[in-house]
Amino acid sequence: MSAPTIPASAMVDIKSVYKSFGSLEVLKGVDLAVRTGEVAVILGPSGSGKSTLLRTINHLEKVDRGRIRVDGSLIGYRRSGDRLRELPEREILKQRTRIGFVFQNFNLFPHLTVLDNIVEAPVSALKRPRKDAVETARGLLDRVGLADKADAYPKQLSGGQQQRVAIARALALEPRLLLFDEPTSALDPELVGEVLDVIKDLAHRGTTMIVVTHEIGFAREVADTVVFMDDGRVVEQGAPGDVLDRPRHERTRTFLSKVL
Amino acid sequence: MSSDTLTKAAAAAPEDPDEATPLRIVPQRRPGQWTAAAVVLALLGLGLNSVVRNDAFQWGVVGDYFTSASVLRGLWLTLWLTAVVTALGFALGTLLAAFRLSANPVLRAVSWGYVWLFRSMPILVQLLFWFNIGALYPQILGVKTVNLLGPVTVAVLGLTLHEAAYAAEVVRGGILSVDRGQIEAAQALGLSRRRRWWKIVLPQAMRSIVPPAGNMLIGTLKGTSIVSVIAVQDLLYSAQLVYHRTYQVMPLLMVATLWYVIVTSVLGVGQHYVEKHYARGSERGR
Numbered sequence: 001m002s003a004p005t006i007p008a009s010a011m012v013d014i015k016s017v018y019k020s021f022g023s024l025e026v027l028k029g030v031d032l033a034v035r036t037g038e039v040a041v042i043l044g045p046s047g048s049g050k051s052t053l054l055r056t057i058n059h060l061e062k063v064d065r066g067r068i069r070v071d072g073s074l075i076g077y078r079r080s081g082d083r084l085r086e087l088p089e090r091e092i093l094k095q096r097t098r099i100g101f102v103f104q105n106f107n108l109f110p111h112l113t114v115l116d117n118i119v120e121a122p123v124s125a126l127k128r129p130r131k132d133a134v135e136t137a138r139g140l141l142d143r144v145g146l147a148d149k150a151d152a153y154p155k156q157l158s159g160g161q162q163q164r165v166a167i168a169r170a171l172a173l174e175p176r177l178l179l180f181d182e183p184t185s186a187l188d189p190e191l192v193g194e195v196l197d198v199i200k201d202l203a204h205r206g207t208t209m210i211v212v213t214h215e216i217g218f219a220r221e222v223a224d225t226v227v228f229m230d231d232g233r234v235v236e237q238g239a240p241g242d243v244l245d246r247p248r249h250e251r252t253r254t255f256l257s258k259v260l
Numbered sequence: 261m262s263s264d265t266l267t268k269a270a271a272a273a274p275e276d277p278d279e280a281t282p283l284r285i286v287p288q289r290r291p292g293q294w295t296a297a298a299v300v301l302a303l304l305g306l307g308l309n310s311v312v313r314n315d316a317f318q319w320g321v322v323g324d325y326f327t328s329a330s331v332l333r334g335l336w337l338t339l340w341l342t343a344v345v346t347a348l349g350f351a352l353g354t355l356l357a358a359f360r361l362s363a364n365p366v367l368r369a370v371s372w373g374y375v376w377l378f379r380s381m382p383i384l385v386q387l388l389f390w391f392n393i394g395a396l397y398p399q400i401l402g403v404k405t406v407n408l409l410g411p412v413t414v415a416v417l418g419l420t421l422h423e424a425a426y427a428a429e430v431v432r433g434g435i436l437s438v439d440r441g442q443i444e445a446a447q448a449l450g451l452s453r454r455r456r457w458w459k460i461v462l463p464q465a466m467r468s469i470v471p472p473a474g475n476m477l478i479g480t481l482k483g484t485s486i487v488s489v490i491a492v493q494d495l496l497y498s499a500q501l502v503y504h505r506t507y508q509v510m511p512l513l514m515v516a517t518l519w520y521v522i523v524t525s526v527l528g529v530g531q532h533y534v535e536k537h538y539a540r541g542s543e544r545g546r
Contacts, residue, residue, distance in 0.1 A: 060444055093447075093451070096447065096450040099448075103444070105441055107439075107442060107445035109460055110464070110541045110542060111540060120451070121451060124451055125451055126450075155541060173449065
């Protein structure tokens with residue numbers, strides 16, 4: 001199998017990205033391409049850098065070296081000659097509104113109702129009229145099966161319900177790309193299914209997504225491409241049948257034998 | 261022993277006396293609790309009795325002065341001075357807290373230095389310092405310092421600078437209590453810095469800010485009595501002016517004390533409702 005070439009329709013294009021926290025090098029030259037409409041699942045042991053990589057894609061973490069393009073535009077920087085200059089905050093925020101991010105711990109705003117959690121960004125960041133935003137929000141809540149929870153506060157919901165609200169909140173900005181950072185890791189086992197069902201539904205609608213997860217079954221069922229990361233590098237990438245059933249690298253094999 | 265034997269043993273005793281009638285549960289006796297309560301109540305009664313029956317308190321005089329014009333004027337000054345100092349102190353304190361938490365090392369250092377300096381200086385020293393600042397700067401912007409800084413202005417200035425140092429720490433603690441993930445979520449949603457601060461961080465920080473701020477408000481209310489040293493006529497100083505004339509020291513101190521107790525109680529009730537407001541959405545808030 002040849003190295004993945006970058007087609008014209010690449011939604012995400014990551015080129016030799018490096019990132020250190022102090023003396024700890026977390027990303028050691030990552031290359032990754034995800035096509036429009038594709039679902040990429042990133043697997044890997046803890047500390048392999050997969051969450052950090054995901055967070056660089058919407059500039060929650062700044063890269064030390066390399067560059068990331070989403071839908072053609074350079075994330076967090078603009079090129080001037082041979083330099084990448086960091087964009088002003090306003091521009092970065094605008095880029096983020098096109099990239100939905102779902103956190104492991106949901107990070108819903110506890111002092112706002114479910115509806116206000118979803119309406120906040122469209123109204124304040126995209127300047128949508130509140131009435132339209134509320135209408136959209138109710139539609140999204142219906143889609144994730146929580147139409148009756150609009151006026152509840154997050155703490156009154158189960159973990160699975162909170163994560164579904166968080167997904168609706170990310171969708172409210174109509175992002176071109178959705179990033180999921182271990183969306184089911186903080187959930188009780190019996191609640192994992194309801195969240196994965198919502199994500200599967202999005203996948204079937206052709207949303208471009210990158211999902212960091214430990215759910216191998218989900219990867220097998222939904223992923224168009226599976227990326228295995230270890231020690232700050234992409235070890236291998238390919239169709240789920242290849243990476244999960246016929247891994248070419250010893251490290252992938254070792255990891256899969258432990259989690260399967 | 262296998263679980264099998266256990267089951268058999270249980271089955272072999274069908275006439276367990278525990279199963280015959282429903283058994284009433286009797287809590288542990290606590291005679292010590294009753295004794296302690298009785299002793300404390302008796303002591304309280306003795307104390308109260310001595311206060312009510314001791315004519316030297318002159319409760320009649322207390323009644324005469326309780327709503328006298330000069331005492332009410334003093335009370336009014338105490339109230340507005342507390343309100344102004346708390347409002348300005350927290351405004352400046354919030355700014356200092358924002359400085360302290362900013363990425364700018366100069367702002368961080370300035371904020372740290374301010375809090376260090378004004379928490380180190382006794383408020384009494386500070387009031388006297390500002391009251392006598394004319395010795396250092398006889399004129400400020402061409403105006404005589406004495407005219408610019410009257411006693412009331414000095415009181416507001418000194419108390420506010422003092423209050424701000426403490427308020428900065430209270431606000432900073434509140435902001436630090438907000439989960440880092442909240443800010444990241446707001447950033448990921450593209451919310452502006454201003455919006456993140458006012459809509460996401462501060463309302464959540466208020467839950468941790470309100471209880472110590474309530475404490476400070478009550479402390480400030482009583483603490484304003486210190487302005488009597490620069491002859492500002494607050495509640496206490498108004499009472500003192502009366503007893504310097506009439507020598508009825510105790511009754512006039514009682515007048516001031518009762519007013520402080522009343523206002524403090526009202527503030528306590530108000531704090532309860534403010535806390536309830538900011539607890540919305542939390543497990544304990546409903």
